[in-house]
Amino acid sequence: MSNNGTKPQDVENSLRSHQLTHDDAYKRATKSRLTDFDSLKAVRNAAQELYNAGMTGVEGWRNERNEGNTIVDRLDHAVADTRAKLDEVEEKKDDLTQKNMQLKNPGYREAGRQPRGYGSGEIDMGMDDVPKATEQSHEKKSVEKEEGQDPAERGSKQ
Structure with a gap:
């Protein structure tokens, strides 16, 4: 006892x-x-080194600090790597969300642009290269005026 x-x-x-x-x-x-195994492993190893440094004394820690390779620095790097991976995952998530919206709504376009046919007053038929009818009629009138064949003048002459 x-x-x-x-x-x-x-x-x-x-x-x-x-x-x-x-x-x-x-x-x-x-x-x-x-679930990020690499980050957990890095944190675990840094914690083990911190424990070992505490057991061996302060002298080893001072040497590492002078070299710029302290346990805190290693933890900072592990956190930065984890944040970078998280940003990559967020970007992939946004891309997949965008593709999902395009599949669900064929007229859906990127953020900031309206879907086809909504709010513009006209429906886009996918013929962006073809000049619109109003543009063609304005071109005809300007050509006729240059030639002196204004439709109003022609009606008065006849």
């Missing part, structure tokens, strides 16, 4: 129950649906 009346076995069991290893922390993190 020890000084306070507890058995050595009880002390050992108590220490085991309160001890959280890095593997346990990693398993708990993966159970909480953090």
